[in-house]
Amino acid sequence: MDNEYKEKEINHDFNFLNYSDVQAHFADLNISLLRGRHIQTGESYIFTLVNNYVSDFTFYYRSLYGLELKREKTENVEYYYLDFSEEGKGKLNSSDRHREMTSWDSLIAFMLLNMYYDRLFDRTKTINRPAIENEILNSDLSLHYKKIFFNNSIRDNYSDPEWKTAMDNYKRALRTLDQLGWVKILPAEEGDGDILFIIRESINRFANIYQYEIRHFENFVEQIMQKKNKK
Structure with missing residues (x-):
């Protein structure tokens, strides 16, 4: 996924946010990811959305939040989540937007x-x-x-x-x-x-x-x- 991002980064912008399917479900996807949710196969439209525009969303979250969109796979089930970059906790590094597990x-x-x-x-x-x-x-x-x-x-x-x-x-x-x-x-x-x-x-x-x-x-x-x- 990282190589795919680097290849397209030069020509990237946020035009994908104007696509009808993105506009229909972006709010649900964005809120879920920023709250720390792991979105996996079977979560209908929000999984399909992020899966269809992986490189676009990778660029979006890296550019605006300093966060990395990660994809992992367990037992043939894929899931996406946001992770902090190696430099720190991105732009969510504040007490009101980032909560550790108890x-x-x-x-x-x-x-x-x-x-x-x-x-x-x-x-x-x-x-x-x-x-x-x-x-x-x-x-x-x-x-x-x-x-x-x-x-x-x-x-x-x-x-x-x-x-x-x-x-x-x-x-x-x-x-x-x-x-x-x-x-x-x-x-x-x-x-x-x-x-x-x-x-x-x-x-x-x-x-x-x-x-x-x-x-x-x-x-x-x-x-x-x-x-x-x-x-």
């Missing part, structure tokens, strides 16, 4: 990344509340999860109020991950509990941008516990 967001993304890999050969990675509870109680990392979700209380069973608090934190993080395009929240049906969503392929980017937390998960857990204890 510790809870990162924790849930880490858990979902593991669940994604566990379901690597499933056609869709659909998760409901029973699957989440099982991951917390029975996975290889259950001791760490219990420490965080249940305030250092490591037991085999927890009360309904304890689960409600844990799942409220989970759902808040899910909304952030849905905005990033890493999951797709679905209407829950009977048997799903009150949570149902699909883990999307683009969650693999979490493994790239949060390498330290993944490699030092125990330290990451301790940091979360320390922040919780200070509240």
Whole structure:
């Protein structure tokens, strides 16, 4: 993609913004990308739009925002997102336009990344509340999860109020991950509990941008516990 950009850069302008299909859907695409969303195959018109004008949008975001339009592929699914240039965080480097993920967001993304890999050969990675509870109680990392979700209380069973608090934190993080395009929240049906969503392929980017937390998960857990204890 970079070579394609360099070849056309000299003759580039913003005339593509006058095309009827761009005008029809540019606002949705632009808002989504600037909010950090990963737009992947299956997102109908906004994926088609960015995919049809890759070099144009690359020039647009590089010129106006100092951001790089990136394209990656996982399991034959492509997705686009905006990344900061090597020089810094572009023109979105301000507290009101750039927000880091919270510790809870990162924790849930880490858990979902593991669940994604566990379901690597499933056609869709659909998760409901029973699957989440099982991951917390029975996975290889259950001791760490219990420490965080249940305030250092490591037991085999927890009360309904304890689960409600844990799942409220989970759902808040899910909304952030849905905005990033890493999951797709679905209407829950009977048997799903009150949570149902699909883990999307683009969650693999979490493994790239949060390498330290993944490699030092125990330290990451301790940091979360320390922040919780200070509240």
